Amino acid sequence: xxxxxxWALGALVIIIAAGIAGFAYVRALTPKLTLGxxxxxxxxxxxxxxxxxxxxxCYHDFEPGMEPIRLSENVGEKSVTAYVPLIASRTxxxxxxxxxxxxxxxx
Numbered sequence: 574x575x576x577x578x579x580w581a582l583g584a585l586v587i588i589i590a591a592g593i594a595g596f597a598y599v600r601a602l603t604p605k606l607t608l609g610x611x612x613x614x615x616x617x618x619x620x621x622x623x624x625x626x627x628x629x630x631c632y633h634d635f636e637p638g639m640e641p642i643r644l645s646e647n648v649g650e651k652s653v654t655a656y657v658p659l660i661a662s663r664t665x666x667x668x669x670x671x672x673x674x675x676x677x678x679x680x
Contacts, residue, residue, distance in 0.1 A: 599660060602660075603660060603661060606641075606657050606660050606661040607661045607663070607678075609639060609642060609655075609657075609661075610642055610655040610656055610657060610661045610662060610663040611655070611663040611665075611675050612655075613635060613639060613644065613655035613663075614644075614653055614654060614655040614663045614664055614673075614675055615665045615673050615674075615675055616631065616634050616635065617631045617634075617644045617646075617653035617655055617665070618652065618653040618665040618666070618667055618673035619672065619673045620634055621646055621653055622651050622653075622667040622673070623667070623672065623673065628644055628645075628646050628653070631644060632644070641657050642655050642656070642657055643655070643656055643657070643658070650666060651666060651667040652665060652666040652667070653665055663675055663678075664676045
């Protein structure tokens with residue numbers, strides 16, 4: 574086997590190992606992220622529809638470490654969805670009596 578093939582094989586092994594490590598890392602974080610997006614959805618919903626603030630200002634209400642979480646709103650349904658792209662997502666809707674309530678978790 575010549576040197577260029579050894580380098581290519583070594584690079585392929587490193588790429589596969591990095592992919593497996595990345596997948597394992599994301600799997601380990603998924604429960605925490607699911608909890609975090611649920612919290613962020615309730616905070617964002619309350620901020621937007623109870624506090625009548627712009628959605629962009631709701632990020633200031635987040636705890637440190639919640640920077641990866643993004644928010645989107647559905648004004649017609651009075652709901653806010655918090656998500657980490659490709660990993661976790663949760664929606665909270667405004668109930669006139671109970672305030673912002675998260676949708677049930679999907680199994």
